Amino acid sequence: MDKTRYEELKKMLEERKREILSEVQEKIRDVRTESNSGKKNEVLDSGESSEADIQEDIEFALIQMKAETLNRINEALAQLEEGAYGNCFECGEEIAERRLRALPFAVRCKTCEEAREMAAKRERLLAQRQQSTAMFFDI
Numbered sequence: 001m002d003k004t005r006y007e008e009l010k011k012m013l014e015e016r017k018r019e020i021l022s023e024v025q026e027k028i029r030d031v032r033t034e035s036n037s038g039k040k041n042e043v044l045d046s047g048e049s050s051e052a053d054i055q056e057d058i059e060f061a062l063i064q065m066k067a068e069t070l071n072r073i074n075e076a077l078a079q080l081e082e083g084a085y086g087n088c089f090e091c092g093e094e095i096a097e098r099r100l101r102a103l104p105f106a107v108r109c110k111t112c113e114e115a116r117e118m119a120a121k122r123e124r125l126l127a128q129r130q131q132s133t134a135m136f137f138d139i
């Protein structure tokens, strides 16, 4: 991997990491303020409080999702250090930087991904056909 590409990809991953970190911190702050202000307010009726619970669950799920993304970015950064990040899993070619910016965890280049999708589609069609044939013989 040439140095420019390495620097660009590293910058891209680190920017994303910072973004997600600040989003997570913001969310955690939001959840905390909400539950604190909830206690100070008059007692909510049961309908309102379960709605708040659901909202809180959603917030926590979001935080969890972001934490997972953060883990994947850290893994990608470690792979980048080993020179193993940004290469296509199928053909070994470098994945275009533009594609990695849009999909930082892409493991295939565009060509291989499209070929895979085509193959998956064909397989689905074939499976459908086999299924209908089997049904035909059952009768």
Ligand SMILES: [Zn+2]
Pocket (backbone or CB within 6 Å): 088, 089, 090, 091, 092, 093, 108, 109, 110, 111, 112, 113
């Ligand atoms: Zn490829």
